[in-house]
Amino acid sequence: MKTIVIGVIGADVHAVGNKIIEFVLKKEGYNVVNIGVLSSQEDFINAAIETNADLILVSSLYGQGEIDCRGMRDKCVEAGIPNIPMFVGGNVVVGKQNFDEVRERFTKMGFNKVYAPGTPIERTLPDIKEVLGE
């Protein structure tokens, strides 16, 4: 069974979407390790190491995701999981910005997939399956 670490990054307490993501991924047969809201980059990375996770899925809804996600890939490299796939989604930046530019910034930060506001988790499933080699 493939393991996915999910959680809400930074000083963000939006718990509802996090529960929906857990529900859908569990139904799809994944081992979901949910570290919950108010989670730091280190919480995601430590959980991924200890559970031998195949994917990290970062959520952020309060607009400060860009600050919270900076340097996360570097920390993965430092922690010995340099190639772990990382996806990010939600309202990841402040205000309404051109999403292509947003995607580019997050891709440069080392995220494999970046999802626009309002993307339902079901729409990401093909990407998840692809990156997990299913």
Added chain:
Amino acid sequence: MARYLMVDFGSTFTKLVAVDTEVGDIIGTASHFTTVATDITIGYEKALERLHQKIGDVRFDKIIGCSSAAGGLKMAAIGLVEELTLEAAKRVCLGAGAKVDLAFSHHLTNGDIQKIIDNKIDIILLCGGTDGGNSECVLYNQMMLAKHQIKIPIIYAGNKSCHDEIIPIIKEYGLNEFICENVMPRLNVLNIDSARDKIREVFLKNIIVAKGIKKIESQIDKVILPTPESVLRAARLLADGYVHEQGLGEIVLVDIGGATTDMYSICSNSAKRSDVIIKGLEEPYAKRTVEGDLGMRYSALGVLKSLTAEEIKTINLDEGVDLEKELVFRSENVDNVPENEHQVHIDRIMGRICTSKAMSRHVGKMEEMYTPMGMLYNQYGKDLSKIDYVIGTGGVLVHNQDPVKILNALEYNVKYPLELRPVKPKYLIDKDYILASMGLLAEIDPSLALKIMKKHIIPAN
């Protein structure tokens, strides 16, 4: 009716407590220096002689013991991530009454193995990975221990998925290794019982034989627990109650010794306020921490090291003492017993430092988070702010005229705004040193042990 004798083989003293079930109380206590270096039975027989002088030639139906003699139980904890499986491993060791002398995360090096050998570790607890999680690291560490022909008992409590690979390694290298349940089967879930029971089993089967404690079983029925675990059981019984006999509710227990300061808390880890989010590894209901660098004599220099230069200066000015000189003196004269008011004063200052520092390391802490919804807090560890009782034990507290002046150093204080310390608890004192013995008695007659504790553990002021 029956008479029981409980024996606590401590590092310094062998303490005897005799109980009569008909009287429903303690009928006598006695103690003598522990003589484990020569022959443990000598000290025991001397103490027994003293007891018989006090209470006459009574015969006992059962004699059981606990031991922290000959250095107690020294363990090495090995895990993967420091905050996760290593922390879980450490908590299991402490909960089993051991000292964690060494702790290693990630891959073991040759140097680490050498440290395990040099430190004369009694038992190694090998963990790493959740069940089905990372297996590479724990298998690597297993092979390191195997290749170096480590003969120390090893308890494997890591990723369950590795069992089939671990068993052939144990056989091939002839390791003295036992397999039990994972200490962290799922992320942030703590599973203490299986590994703790195995530690006790190995302690009773191997360690007390190696340390020459087993010999005493020609005189008494059985040594059944490491002393700190016995104390933990007594504290738990005192907090929870038994059948119709009510307990005290949530408690904290402080034991300030010559070499270590032990802190116990018996309380649940539910959030006690609405603006916090609980983070980190699950906390055990009955939690024990041991500070090997905080103690009144052997660790007096550790106490000094735990203070900043500014703290030392403040104490010197406020109390009119030369703390450094006094602490060095005590570390060099470990059998020093305070004889005058000045020495009592110094011991009180030391006791306060030990209590406060040990509480800082034991208690849960909050981390401030500025969010669009205002200030929120992450809570790591246990919230002890609603604790009802704090119980003190150990020489400096029992012999001091005013133990509350030492114990209240652990209370909530504006100096530590983010530590969830007890707020205005009531203070009790274990005047007759009975906690370890009552943990033993609880194995035979829990309701009597509880009654005796409620009678003999008295208000501190």
